[in-house]
Amino acid sequence: VYCTKFALPSIIKNKGVVLGVSSIAGFRGLPAxxxxxxxxxxxxxxxxALRTELLPTxxxxxxxxxxxTASNIRNVARAADGTSQGETPLEEGKLMTAEECARIIFDSIEKRxxxxxxxxxxxxxxxxxxLFGGLADKLVYKHFLKEPNSPLLKYITNG
Structure with missing residues (x-):
């Protein structure tokens, strides 16, 4: 936010782009x-909100x-206790490459x-x-429940 604030005069002057890298987690809250x-x-x-404010500029x-995305981030990620997160359960070979991700972002900037x-x-x-929020809740829950050592297991009772 502060970086955007300080860069904004130049971005407006040059009719530039403010780009945020988000996640599906910004559309759909993920358990744990x-x-x-x-x-x-x-x-x-x-x-x-910023996009709306800057419409006339x-x-x-x-x-x-x-x-x-296949990247080094999971190799250096830390768990809540500060220890190394270790191996990822994801198959890195099946993930989008960083180069492919960058190309899509670049093309998207050009197309505004x-x-x-x-x-x-x-x-x-x-x-x-x-469209189907309740169903999405259940499907997302089931997906994350299957993770190794899922934190969601603590909510399951046998009684």
């Missing part, structure tokens, strides 16, 4: 990722939601798109959440 989801919802709200505001959801799974999740 409440802080992350809240931060993405907040960012998208900020960018949407010619500056453009957009955000992208790449989905899982408003919001870009980069994966089919992401588009389906956003669509289902809007």
């Amino acid at each position: 990722r409440t802080g992350y989801s809240a931060s993405k919802f907040a960012m998208q709200g900020f960018l949407e 010619g500056a453009h505001v957009m955000w992208v939601s790449p989905g899982f 798109k408003r919001v870009v959801i980069m994966t089919g799974q992401g588009k389906l999740t956003v669509w289902m959440n809007k």
